[in-house]
Amino acid sequence: MNEVKKNPRFWSGKYWRGHSISDTLKEIVEPDIVDVSSIQTHDILNSLVWESNEKIKIDIRKTLLMNAKRFIEFCDAENLTFDDIILTGSMANYNYNENSDMDVHVILDFNQISENKEFVGDFFRLKKALWSDRLPIQVKGYDVEMYFQDSAEPHHSSGTYSLVKDEWVRKPTKKIVNIDSANVQLKSADIMNAIEDLEGNRSEDNFMKKHEALKNKIKKLRQSGLDKSGEFSTENLVFKILRNTGYLEKMVSMKNDYLTQELSLNEFIN
């Protein structure tokens, strides 16, 4: 190869001839433009779900319990023993927003199904995917997310309502949550840019490796935040922002696109 062509300056020049600097800068996600409104907290629980005395509305409880019953039957798990069926997540707390789900957790000892907990997790994920695909249920305009939870699994949510006992297991406190919005915006923008970069490098050979590394980074980031400071930790809020703004979905679809392309054969070879 020509000596000049080995020079980074040659390649840099070649790149910038085809890419306008102002266009590239426009694509960069600035922290200031990251919308954090979806992580703000409310003064009261969602009035579509809760009575003013903070008891769940009768029709909501009945519907969610019926959903859980049908879900258990669908998963062929009616012979098992359940500890509780709970409503949890942002809908049982003050941090709900228009993208919130009704998170209904059916709690049971996974050992009843298998000693291999990882297998049980996969088993229920598969059942849940089939269920959600066939029955995209909404209650009062919110998606219902059913989930089997191992009784030994630690639960991070500060709001947990037992649908079976019709009482709070853990009542959320209306404390003023100190959200470091600037830090959330900064970290969110950082990961958004990493996702955008990854999307631009879809044709690279090590795309899958980079994708996996970024996915693990986001996963670890969220887990460390939950372990350290719970659901209002900066890291968990960053995760929520990424989910609410469609960046996590973008990661899934770019991986699927890559795999589809890799497994397809369009070239004519003679």
Next chain:
Amino acid sequence: MKKFIVTQVQLNEYVEKKKSEKIFYDILESLHKNVKFLNENVSHKKANQSVVEDYERKNLITPRVYEMLVKHKIINQKSEII
């Protein structure tokens, strides 16, 4: 060195065959896991049926995969676990 001339049709056929085999063996592995790990509390047959339905949901049961599953008596003509 001997030269082989491969047509696009042959290549597509080969890739399709390999893809189908991979999906088929993935399904077999999932069914095997059900037998290996599931306790008697849960029906193995229903669990296996869910595995097949999940692959159907993802549009991975191509005619060739379906043919292989029927041939090996894993499902019947109605895609039900035997």
